[in-house]
Amino acid sequence: SYELTQPPSVSVSPGQTASITCSADKLGDKYACWYQQKPGQSPVLVIYDDTKRPSGIPERFSGSNSGNTATLTISGTQAMDEADYYCQAWDSSTLYVFGTGTKVTVL
């Protein structure tokens, strides 16, 4: 089965850049998307089709996907960005796969 691997945690200082990786075999050949989940809330789509931001998502959120790794970048990280982040992709055999999740802490 297809699996997406993320680091369990990422720490970042306010105003700095946070990068969250999502790794899998030939992930760059697929589209990746990212969800933000704050405590006690439902997931929210923040990046889709590798690089696109849904309406209402701040410009500080950006994405890329190449080779075996997709990356979510949060530029000028704010305290409100503290949350769990999940990548997700579609694979023809496994269908929908979520990453293992990354907890972003803004110190």
Add this chain to the structure above:
Amino acid sequence: EVQLVQSGAEVKKPGESLKISCKGSGYSFTSYWIGWVRQMPGKGLEWMGIIYPDDSDTRYSPSFQGHVTISADKSITTAYLQWSSLKASDTAMYYCARHGSCSGGSCHNWFDPWGQGTLVTVSS
């Protein structure tokens, strides 16, 4: 506004049956797949299955095939997730979510928006 509103929290005993719901509004309910996702306490997101409400075409994750049933009633724009015999390990938050659009055999394979979640607790 596109919205998915889920039914309320449930407390059940092992062996009992359960059906939870997800009502869509603000869009053409029959034109988008609806997915179900499990989140066990303190854990990550797991895709369970997906249904196309127009014809009830359904796909399941191998991890959940045979353990749950996904259905939909397009006349009342509602999708369902049901269990015939709950186990303590089914204790989790369950989310429904609208799939991205599909056309010409190609789909946007992401989920947005999500319902507010239904907490299912199974305990004797």
